[in-house]
Amino acid sequence: MVKNDEVYLLKLNYMAPLFYPDCSLGSIAYIKRIRANLFYDISLTNCSVIQRKTDKEMFFNYNQSSCGIELYADVHFLRFIMPFIPFQTNCGVVRCL
Numbered sequence: 001m002v003k004n005d006e007v008y009l010l011k012l013n014y015m016a017p018l019f020y021p022d023c024s025l026g027s028i029a030y031i032k033r034i035r036a037n038l039f040y041d042i043s044l045t046n047c048s049v050i051q052r053k054t055d056k057e058m059f060f061n062y063n064q065s066s067c068g069i070e071l072y073a074d075v076h077f078l079r080f081i082m083p084f085i086p087f088q089t090n091c092g093v094v095r096c097l
Helices: none
Strands: 002-019 023-025 029-050 057-077 087-096
Touching: none
Parallel strands: none
Antiparallel strands: 002 029, 023 029, 029 057, 057 087
């Protein structure tokens, strides 16, 4: 049985355009802009668990962080101006403290 649990979370994001290639791939696609999102997340978890058989209380602390970059491309297909539908790829690292 979990007696008490606390979770603290901090997220940092920074998004900025990298470059504006303004290039077309024939009449199939037009690449307007490439953007990047840098992120860092950290969570701190504290909880106490009571064992049913022994009524012994155990404390746990668990910390986790991640950081990385996401890349977005603003593309128009078939020369149509469509609602914003980004193509995205991301790379990150998860580390337990």
